[in-house]
Amino acid sequence: MIQKILRFFFALIGILLGIAAASVVVSNTWIQESLNFKFVSEYELIVYVVLMILFGLIFFILFPVMLNGVKRLSKIVETSMENVRLIDVGLGVGGLVIGLVIAMLVSFAFYQIPFPWVGGILTMIVYVVLGYIGFTLPIKKREDILTAFQNSKRDKDVNALANQKRTTKKKIVAIPKLLDTSVIIDGRIFDICKTGFIEGPLVIPVFVLQELQLISDSSDELKRNRGRRGLDILNKIQTDLEIEVQITEEDFADTHEVDAKLVKLGKLTKGKILTNDYNLNKVATVQGVDVLNINELANAVKPVVLPGEEMKVLLIKGGKENGQAVAYLDDGTMIVVENGKKYIGTTTMVLVTSILQTAAGRMIFAKPKK
Template identity: 50%
Template sequence: MKIAVRIGFILIGLVVGWFGIIEAMLLLGDLGVSVPAWLTIPYVASLIGGLIFFILSLFLTDGVVKFIRFIEERLVRLPVGDILFGSIGLIIGLLIAFLISVSLEVTNIFLLSKIVPIFVTALFGYFGFAVGYRKRNEWIKLFVKSEREKPAAEPLRRSNDKILDTSVIIDGRIADISKTGFIEGTLIVPQFVIGELQYIADSSDTLKRNRGRRGLDILKELQDNDRIEVEIYDGDFEDVAEVDIKLIKLAELKKGIVVTNDYNLNKVCEVRNVPVLNINDLANSVKQIVIPGEEMVVTVIKEGKEQNQGVAYLEDGTMVVVEGGRKLISKTLPVVVTSVLQTSAGRMIFARPE
């Protein structure tokens, strides 16, 4: 950018020297001022102008570059429609300025034919852009149908891409679910999630280190599964520090679905209207369904929280609270279901010995 700006300064200096210095010397000569003859030579005057503007560029380049970057950032933030109608107004303004400049050049007066057109071009270009930008809503009404005639907006189309977070990879059940063929679409694993897994795997805490290594092993298992496609997303959102927010932004970018076990991330996705799949919800949905009065056989393995309660577990991990089961620990016996309680932690069954 700096090189381009300095080249621009030099080119402007060459043009100013070719036209401006020569005209200025001739004007001084007409006023009786003694002017060296070599200053009226076009090539010499052009080189002098280029040298002067090159020296100016050494001091002004940084400021010009900052100004260009400032304008660039502002333009990038503007909606495309605003830029479009502003550009149309700019073109119309420049056309009007061109017609005025052509008529001024006929005068053959240096001030009117060379200097005034520059200001006319800048002035009408600015006015054209300002009018086109500020009147964009009226322009839109000329070309776009009224709101009543507009067709109903199409629903947002979502892809089948599944974006995995750290917790669901460490959990490992996603690999078993993928083997069954119930997972559709591409599994996307962001590079910042892999970085978090590596950070956990390098932890000095043994439990965290084992969890991180398990996550990396599960990821390798997913990649080796021929029934699914795994994609590593190398992009990042450097303006965001939290991995959960990065996952949500990636889901919005890809129009995909977040797959997680994290309760908080699940809630944030719901607030942001981002589709989310929770493996825990899936596990609760496929657990054995029981109704009050149904009989089952369980093994009481420990005491319950309340007095005389015993606790057993079904094969899928569902907790069964047996009334009066404290004295039946380590025994296998038939029980009758009295009630079923669905909690955020899963399903809990209450029963009594048959």
């Protein structure tokens, strides 16, 4: 059925070619002069009908032969292409297109030749030569072209990976630091931020500000001064430092203790609590919230004193145990001197016996040097 339909269309193509051939014969004066015959309208119609029938019959009759020829040609092409890789076809077609484009650009120069037939011959030669070179050269240089593409892709992937890493690094955000009331009043946070050891942002919860305001309005003069000092420290941090300061409105109505609210906020924001409150430090650590204790930092940067070292200290008061005396270093470190009570009020050389390091601070135990 399909072959019948194709045969019909093939005959139709023959009829159309017959019309085209009749149009050439009728309109060509050279043919009329050679035959010494002039076509009138009746003869023109006859020419059209005869050539349409003739070409239609030829194409209708020769269709099986042409169909077999096409099948043989397709088999030959298929057989010859069995060992040809798709990449070779792609490279060949691409090279052919490039070669023909170059040939077209070169052929523009031949239009200036005064002899048209010379320019036509040269144009044809250039198209054939450059088309052939464009088709065969990429296939011969297939490995080099593929290697170049692979290297280019690898370089692109490496650059993309490097850009991704840089972008990832840029997207890394510093963990927020939650300030509690005690560390604000303490004031040392300002100096620490000024040195650049703390990465922002500093987050100040609104309930901490409210507690500072209550302390500032206290009837107790000492508390009032401490609260005002905390507000002054906050103002200095915001105005004198470049570190980011955020005021969060997050509050927890079901909780009344400021420390408990701070721990909940630390869990919620995955932030670290900045404090010098020993009890808050313990509670937050137990609940899995990271804590930065200012006192621990201060102890960490104090000068190291080792057992067996000697130092000169001023004993200023008695200790808790009988016979003990207490002295202080310039950084506030307490020195407990055993059997030093009789030296209270004097500067005495002591020998360090042991050191006790706690989250609340460092204590040095010593005895008078004999």
